[in-house]
Amino acid sequence: MPRLVLIDGSSYLFRAFHALPPLTNADGEPTGALFGVVNMLRATLKERPDYAAYVVDASGPTFREQMYPLYKANRPPMPDDLRAQVEPMCRIVEALGFTILxxxxxxADDVIGTLALQGAAEGIDVTISTSDKDFAQLVREPAPGQGLVELVNTMTGSRLDSIEAVMAKFGVRPDQIVDMLALMGDSVDNIPGVAKCGPKTAAKWLAEHGTLDAVIAAADAVKGKIGESLREALGQLPLSRQLATIRTDVPLPVTPRTLALRERDIESLRELYARYGFNQALKELDGGSAADAVEKEPGRARGSGRYAAPVAEDAPPPDPALSAPGEYETVLDADRLAAWIGMLREAGCFALDTETDSLDPLRANLVGISFSAEAGRAAYVPIGHDYPGVPTQLDRQSALDALRPLLEDAGVRKIGQHGKYDLHIFRRLGIEVRGYAEDTMLESFVLNSSQRHDMDSLAKRLLGYDTVAYEAVAGKGAKQIPFNAVAIDDATRYAAEDADITLRLHGQLSAQLQATPSLQAVYREIEMPLVQVLARIEANGVMVDADELRRQTADLSRRMLAAQQKATELAGRSFNLDSPKQLQALLFDELGLPALVKTPKGQPSTNEEALEAIADQHELPRVILDYRGLAKLRSTYTEKLPEMINPATGRVHTSYHQAGAATGRLASSDPNLQNIPIRTEDGRRIRKAFVAPPGRRLVACDYSQIELRIMAHLSGDAGLLEAFSAGADIHRATAAEVFGRRLEEVTPNERRAAKAINFGLIYGMGAFGLARNLGIGRGEAQEYIATYFSRYPGVRDYMERTRQQAREQGYVETVFGRRLYLEYIQRGNQAQRAGAERAAINAPMQGTAADIIKRAMVDIDGWLAGQGGAAQMILQVHDELVFEVDEGFVEALLREVPRRMAAAAELRVPLVVDSGVGADWDEAH
Known part of the structure; x- marks a missing residue:
């Protein structure tokens, strides 16, 4: 059936103006409202409607002012910054091919109403694109030979397309909306109503009496203050109804079928997009690839002195209505749960959240479940609250059995905020959640990884909404109670809000992602598929040998004691090696060693850097460093890991954090397995405690020099490309270039220096850092770097090009389009800018490496799913994946996994994967 889209231009223009920050173009012209409306129009065009019109209010009085001179009398005049955007808005709308009415x-409401009903009568499905609730009176369900009339709020994604949908949102039918509006009145339009009559009271009266006329007839029976207010308003209610009624019989010079879209005026659009800084729109216009688009933000917030908060250029502006409180229901009986399940299934997409009694998803007990399918409305199902006088709750198993078909239906999309936690909770209860399609934490992370992605921060930043703090319902400190002891009414307010706000946030964040295809691809193809993969890895866990760890603890303790005794001998007296104050007095006052590193307050530092700086001048600093290294291994790993064995599984289960590092790298906690030191023998011994159970082996697969290979790809340097393509030892090849040797003449020390240069340049190291690393003079280090760049000029060009791009656009990108915003690249002191430039050079390589291994994990996880449990992924550490494998399946895995890892990206040099097998993680290396 053909479709007609009628756009409420006046409504969107005002809402965009008030919702967005005061953006301007390079010439200082205001662009905020224009930006929001243009993005909404482009989103509409992507849906390819058959007919469309952009409808705005004409100047001059309307029949409503003639009927009631005070109509809209309270509205302030249009702000100058908004008025300045009306004319360019119309020019863009015309150039896009829309008819302006x-x-x-x-x-405009009356024009839209007339065309909507005409179109539906002609068998056309009509979509009214608006954020104005008044249009709900026009909603029509399709009838034989007729189309439907639906409302879509492009800003939030909400949709009203049936009588039930209108009833669910407003509590009345579409044919009762006008009567409801008359009773409520409208302070914005200055429509008189019944004083203190809100939507709930109006809906209640109409539910009881059916129509406004019947409410008027029954006015004498309404008691209390509200009854007095009703009777005082009786004379005005017929007028209010007339003012609130959208006309559907306006004589128009057009019909629905004359509103076909015209061809775009490309040249006019190019001029307008360029003038107002709509760079993504301009790139699409010019046929650029979204995957490698380099875009600037639409403008700067006035007076900010820095890049405005990065908002994807096609992002619809947030709707101020999204900051309003929601209406939340506590579900305590099976009938209401069934009703909600039906609503969620019909919606096809809903936000989901769980409440538990622990932050550990592999040990937590489920206390309640919340969900929302419509912004502003949510429900909480308590099933595990336990306190004196607690209301009767649904039986946990009965509730889960009722929810299971919905949760396991991949066709119904679920939305979460850090939903991996919830997936664990349901999996442990025997429910495999399918259709987990959206995660607001990850949407925010992909849009700008340098910001905060927790719900409270997102709600404040994007919705202007202050969420209920956990402490507000559970207390804090020593008096904090577990969630199962929180009163159900308070729990509903907290938990249902979580689902509601998650849904609202998704409406905002999803629109921003859709505006930038490269970021949308990172989110859809990398981050979202990875959620289930990481959940499986965490659930798999890894077996650790507690006896081996205890032996290592005893050994470390003996050596720590020996180091203490040695330090006492060297100092000539006893002292506390763990006391910075005592160390400071001993090293710098008594022994007179130079204080080469200072604390922020100007005091001599005793941190690792400070002790390394003076370790060549006295034996004591080295002994202290050795002691600290042993103590850290003991406290962080050998003592702690046995305590973290889950009694239900006998394994250690780390947590992986997708939004943990700005570059996209995964972080690990509880325990942190990313930071086990591997350059020392003691650090490598820790890995010996990670073991395979009987009949299985551990297989480790590690990308070889992946960041250097990415540097070769990004820089396109001929020398690096040739070395990697030939399979050469890249450090030896670099040493041969820098020191003017043949490959076979390179000494171990020269290769070590070349390795320091190769990796140092990736991290933006200068001559000072290289000199310190190699123990050489700064001048000699500068000569090494200069020679390196003369041999690999493509690297130098890439680094300068990347710095310049970062300064111009405020961010850098990975090969796959992930962005890292650089806050200090154009401001701050020189040290901050230098740090931002180093990050600009390193982030595309580190971020691309992160993207590659994530892509590999998703692919390998899919392959493992068909292997009947013969192998499972149990660890990801930087560029390495570790598997627990049946002994008879090891060869098959060694054939398949390295191949899939190498195929995770197409670079200009081959990706190489090293593999090893062993009874423990150390042996697998």
Whole structure:
């Protein structure tokens, strides 16, 4: 069936103006409202409607002012910054091919209402694109030979397309909306109503009496203050109804079928997009690839002195209505749960959240479940609250059995905020959640990884909404109670809000992602598929040998004691090696060693860097460093890991954090397995405690020099490309270039120096850092770097090009389009800018490496799913994946996994994967 889209231009223009920050273009012209409306129009065009019109209010009075001179009398005049955007807005709308409709004497609402019903009568499905609730009176369900009339709020993604949908949102039918509006009145339009009559009271009266006329007839029976207010308003209610009624009989010079889209005026659009800084729109216009688009933000917030908060250029502006409180229901009986399940299934997409009694998803007990399918409305199902006088709750198993078909239906999309936690909770209860399609934490992370992605921060930043703090319902400190002891009414307010706000946030964040295809691809193809993969890895866990760890603890303790005794001998007296104050007095006052590193307060530092700086001048600093290294291994790993064995599984289960590092790298906690030191023998011994159970082996697969290979790809340097393509030892090849040797003449020390240069340049190391690393003079280090760049000029060009791009656009990108915003690249002191430039050079390589291994994990996880449990992924550490494998399946895995890892990206040099097998993690290396 053909479709007609009628766009409420006036409504969107005002909402965009008030919702977005005061953006301007390079010439200082205001662009905020224009930006929001243009993005909404482009989103509409992507849906390819058959007919469309952009409807705005004409100047001059309308029949409503003639009927009631005070109509809209309270509205302030249009702000100058908004008025300045009306004319360019119309020019862009025209150039996009839309018909603009302005009819004198009536409002845009009446034009839309007339065309909507005409279109539906002609068998056309009509979508009214608006954020104005008044249009709900026009909603029509399809009838034989007729189309439907639905409302879509492009800003939030909400949709009203049936009588039930209108009833669910407003509590009345579409044919009762006008009567409801008359009873409520409208302070914005200055429509008189019944004083203190809100939507709930109006809906209640109409539910009881059916129509406004019947409410008027029954006014004498309404008691209390509200009854007095009703009777005082009786004379005005018929007028209010007339003012609130959208006309559907306006004589128009057009019909629905004359509103076909025209061809775009490309040249006009190019001029307008360039003038107002709509760079993504301009790139699409010019046929650029979204995957490698380099875009700037639409403008700077006035007076900010820095890049405005990065908002994807096609992002619809947030709707101020999204900051309003929601209406939340506590579900305590099976009938209401069944009703909600039906609503969620019909919606096809809903936000989901769980409440538990622990932060550990592999040990937590489920206390309640919340969900929302419509912004502003949510429900909480308590099933595990336990306190004196607690209301009767649904039986946990009965509730889960009722929810299971919905949760396991991949066709119904679920939305979460850090939903991996919830997936664990349900999996442990025997429910495999399918259709987990959206995660607001990850949407925010992909849009700008340098910001905060927790719900409270997102709600404040994007919705202007202050969420209920956990402490507000559970207390804090020593008096904090577990969630199962929180009163159900308070729990509903907290938990249902989580689901509601998650849904609202998704509406905002999803629109921003859709505006930038490269970021949308990172989110859809990398981050979201990875959620289930990481959940499986965490659930798999890894077996650790507690006896081996205890032996290592005893050994470390003996050596720590020996180091203490040695330090006492060297100092000539006893002292506390763990006391910075005592160390400071001993090293710098008594022994007179130079204080080469200072604390922020100007005091001599005793941190690792400070002790390394003076370790060649006295034996004591080295002994202290050795002691600290042993103590850290003991406290962090050998003592702690046995305590972290899950009694239900006998394994250690780390947690992986997708939004943990700005570059996209995964972080690990509880325990942190990313930071086990591997350059020392003691650090490598820790890995010996990670073991395979009987009949299985551990297989480790590690990308070889992946960041250097990415540097070769990004820089396109001929020398690096040739070395990697030939399979050469890249450090030896670099040493041969820098020191003017043949490959076979390179000494171990020269290779070590070349390795320091190769990796140092990736991290933005200068001559000072290289000199310190190699123990050489700064001048000699500078000569090494200069020679390196003369041999690999493509690297130098890449680094300068990347710095310049970062300064111009405020961010850098990975090969796959992930962005890292650089806050200090154009401001701050020189040290901050230098740090931002180093990050600009390193982030594309580190971020691309992160993207590659994530892509590999998703692919390998899919392959493992068909292997009947013969192998499972149990660890990811930087560029390495570790598997627990049946002994008879090891060869098959060694054939398949390295191949899939190498195929995770197509670079200009081959990706190489090293593999090893062993009874423990150390042996697998």
């Amino acid at each position: 302005r009819e004198p004497g009536v409002e």
